Amino acid sequence: MADQAQFDPGNVEVGRVSVRRGWCPTAWRPMAAGDGLLLRVRPSMGRITAEQARLIARVAARHGNGAIDLTNRAALQLRGLDEAGWRAALDTLVAAELVDADPARETLPLLVAPDWRDGDDTHRIATxxxxxLAELPPLPAKFGIALDAGAGCVLGNASADLRVERADTGALMLRADGRPTGVAISAGEEVDLIRALADWFVASGGTAAGRMARHDAALPAWATGGLRPRRSTGALVDDPRSYPLPFGRIDAEALAALTDRDGLTALRLTPWRALLLEGVRAPKSDVGDLRHVDACVGAPACPQASVATRPLATELAPLIAGTLHVSGCDKGCARRTQSDVVLTGRDGRFDLALDARADTMPALRGLTYEQVLAHFKGLPRAA
Ligand code: SF4
Known part of the structure; x- marks a missing residue:
């Protein structure tokens, strides 16, 4: 099976493996990171059965380094594979129907509201x-579609370019990301209109912009509508089924242990660093509250990082009341928007900025790990 897959080298050398930047990895097209290949799994409807979760845990431990990341688009990433391990893992995941046998169908991020129910609008439209999917035009690598048609909008802050959501009137609507309003859609015409808006995006030059919010061409009249989306209820963090993952990371052993809970039928993947457990309440998490903290994988997992990020972020979390972003470099993968406090790695040290992004001019430069800690321990709870 995996013999059909092209191992696709590009321009970032990591050991003997290299890959191209500026595209999104899939299971069929893994990406090289500092800790080996990264294989992304995007299960249908963002749901994996308990049995599939156990299989993923076994594959991650056997063929990778055991680390599994939940991305901000509700995909799972298995880390630390070598080329032979990737091929073996791919075969196993295709056989388990966790990866589509058609590589082309793995490319479009389709994000569904994790609290969907069988037969509801989100489920119906996603199906x-x-x-x-084959009717959609070729879209940029990071283009995504959010289906958020439940009673409350939960994906308002999730990354997407086309959004099917609930209007404040209760009607279903389609909205181009970055526009405040959208157009009403009737049951049964959703896919036709998604396709029409995707076609317009490509035909009007959106591919060069890459994302809908950056594409400032005037929408076609039929898509401009006056409907406003219902106010987002946000992430389902207080749902008793919600199991937070520190920085979106869980290891294979912990995932396997989670699936051993009596009554657990499946896991839903969310874009907010938590799993939703089907059939049971989530066990109490023993990690501190990291909801206000973002930190990318940093060194050594990312070849562009010169600092480890998550140990510092974890130590700083209780010291900082506002939002905190610790970034391995000025690319700022973990958070594109401003944070109250941002620490950006550079040449093995940290630059500090306030109300800033990872690429903002810092207020303090070249701090060691210890100096950063001492700085915040010496302040009243910052931000
Ligand atoms: S922000 Fe930099 S160091 Fe962190 S994951 Fe992105 S590229 Fe790597």
Missing amino acids: ALSAR
Whole structure:
């Protein structure tokens, strides 16, 4: 099976493996990171059965380094594979229907509201769209579609370019990301209109912009509508089924242990660093509150990082009341928007900025790990 897959080297050398930047990895097209290949799994409807979760844990431990990341688009990433391990893992995951046997169908991020129910609008539209993905035009690598048609909008802050959501009137609507309003859609026409808006995006030059919010061409009249999306209820963090993952990371052993809980039928993947457990309440998490903290993988997992990020972020978390971002470099993968406090790695040390992004001019430069800690321990709870 995996013999059909192209191992696709590019321009970032990591050991003997290299890959191209500026595209999104899939299971069929893994990406090299500092800790080996990264294989992304995007299960249908963002749901994996307990049995599939156990299989993923076994694959991650056997063929990778055991680390599994939940991305901000509700995909799972298995880390630390070598080329032979990737091929073996891919075969196993395709056989388990966790990866589509058609590589082309793995490329479009389709994000569904994790609290969907069988037969509801989110489920119905996702099923119809999945069957017609081939009708969509070739879209940029980071282009995504959010299906958020439940009673409350939960994906308002999640990254997407086309959004099917609930209007404040209760109607279903389609909205181009970055526009405040959208157009009403009737049951049964959702996929046709998603396809029409995707076609317009490509035909009007959106591919060069890469994302809908950056594409400032005037929408076609039929898509401009006056409907406003219902106010987002946000992440389901207080849901008793919600199991937070520190920085979105869980290891294979912990994932396997989670699936051993009596009554657990499946896990739902969310874009907010938590799993939703089907059938049971989530066990109490023993990690501190990291909801206000973002930190990328940093060194050594990312070849562009010169500092480890998450140990510092974890130590600083209780010292900082506002938002904190610790970034391995000025690319700022973990958070594109401003944070109250941002620490950016550079040449093995940290630059500090306030109300800033990772690429903002810092207020203090070249701090060691210890100096950063001493700085915040000496302040009243910052920000
Ligand atoms: S922000 Fe820099 S160091 Fe962190 S994951 Fe992105 S590229 Fe790597």
